[in-house]
Amino acid sequence: MHLIKRNYIRQILSMLIYLFLIFWSMALIASPLRQEIRQFIDEMVAQHGFNQSKLEDIFNRVQFQPTIIDLISVPASSIPWNKYRARFINPQRIKSGVNFWNEHAQKLEQASQVFGVPAEIIVAIIGVETAYGTTTGKHRVIDTLTTLAFDFPRRADFFKNELEQYLLLAQEQNFDLFSIRGSYAGAIGFPQFMPGSYRRYAIDFDGDGKTDLASNATDAIGSVANYLKEYGWEAGGPTIARAHIPIGSNHYQEILLAGIEPIHPVKKLRAANIIPLEKTGDERLAALIELKDDDTLQYWLGFQNFYVITRYNRSTFYAMSVLQLAEAIRAARNSSLR
Template sequence: MSVLRILRATLCSALLLSPLWPAMAATRAPVVPGPPPGYEARADVATFIKDLVQRHPELDEEVVATTLSEARYQAQVAKFIMPAASPAAKNWKVYRSRFLDTLRVREGVNFWRDNEAWLRQAEERWGVPARVIVAIIGVETIYGRQTGGFRAVDALATLAFDFPRGRSDRSGFFRDELEALFALASRDRINPLSLKGSYAGALGMPQFMPSTWLKFAIDFDGDGRTDLQRSTPDVIGSVANYLAGHGWVKGMATHYDVLPPTTDADREALLVPDILPSFTAAELAQRGALLSPAGQQHAGKLALVELRNGVEAPSFVAGTDNFWVITRYNWSAYYAMAVIDLSESLAALKTVADNR
């Protein structure tokens, strides 16, 4: 053995026998993180629980506390709720292409044909066209394929008690939704820890927030429970009930073609209310907007809706009250137009499929 090897072996032996070795080894040993803490030991959570059970005497305080002790902070939830660091310019054509893809269109036609009887019943009861119901479910989750993988109690607790800094604080909204989660779990006999959804706490095939589930979800198939995870009839009926509850008008168009005013002042004046119908057809005309013949005959209020196309010229439609109702599902004109365009594509393709 060379002299160098002998010196190295002697040094290693000395270190192993030294009383300093355990401390040195501990310093260098990898740190294995334990499980993230629950929410049971915090004063703000304890206050939330007490207020919750006072408002909902059907809930057991110990059960709620135990459930929240199982909740875990989710860093990904906090990340996803933040706005993009460099948001892209709004582009209707790009947005539309995301939701009128081959998979959604194909599966939408299949979903419609498989559930035609339920869709017909929903349309008769609430006046909401089958094509709109099918399109919303397609846009939201591709007919149950993408319902989200976060435990709802984790996502909502994270946003209720640890809402990230750097954007407008919405922790109050998410505390209300966490409360609604416990209320619906109790009412519908569901283990709240079993519910999974989006990073924002939206649940099931239609992506209802818990408060929306409580208010609008229904047992449409009559099996004694409301199931938005697996019961397609319940999902169909609940979406129709939601739209009707927000004012859907049977037989009314969602929008009309329109050319905007040529002057900046008139165009900006009509865009101020955004997507809220605020002008009669005559008032739009007075400002220089040119409506389609059908739009000119519309009896209710209309909104001039702008859809930007990046660096290209924007698109415009005149939205009706039913356009506004679709935006109650997601406060976005782009979302509403994606639903509408998908619904029209599905209706046309289903007609072709039925006539084969």
């Protein structure tokens, strides 16, 4: 008898919860748009000629995602270089990189010829970003960008601009903006381009009339190469050179603090007791890069092409991972072709 009563009460509670969720969802759908979203819609109509009622329909369908705020608010963990490196330079990532290269060898060669960017660099960037297109993100981009534009004040201006770019991109590419999924920051496709970068640097590299970074590896290959070229990639130029700083030297600190932009002639670095361990022209511009392992320090000279990779991601760890993954993939592929 008590068991029957408990089951009955449980059924009633379940029904009440179900009804509550239905009415709560209906209330959300029926609720008026927030004032700041209405203002954004007005701006899109005035500046770009969007249809106001269509934009209202879009934003009434958007689902704000509080978990996105949690994800993007997590501070970057300070881990040593060797542990960061291990995330990307490992047997599986190298093997998958060789497979990706072999599958797209013709288009990678074409991209290298057109843009002057080595195939292994293109492959490695896609490998670090999304494991060659296998982990491109699960969040609806329209939900992500709207959430960050209006509920993340610290970077609201940046994400509001990216939301604007995304709406323009969907209009230009004629895709369903509710169908595209990406990272928790709104980055899209194989190369994880933000919408603004997508509009500026993505290209239709296979000539099918569409620029598709979400599912077209060929377009992604051409777009990564184009991005790097537009940021100043120097065809045939060096990327990095290992350097040595003798114990007791302290003049290097000022150069290290100057940042990662290559603004120092190598002869100036030599004068500061920063000694390249590879043949390097005295007039070539470089920056001093420091990588911290658990208990050691590595020093490198970063040249123009290293700096260009940091325009993709501002982290020196990221750029170095791309370069070392690229080197490992090329070596593994060359070995397999012998």
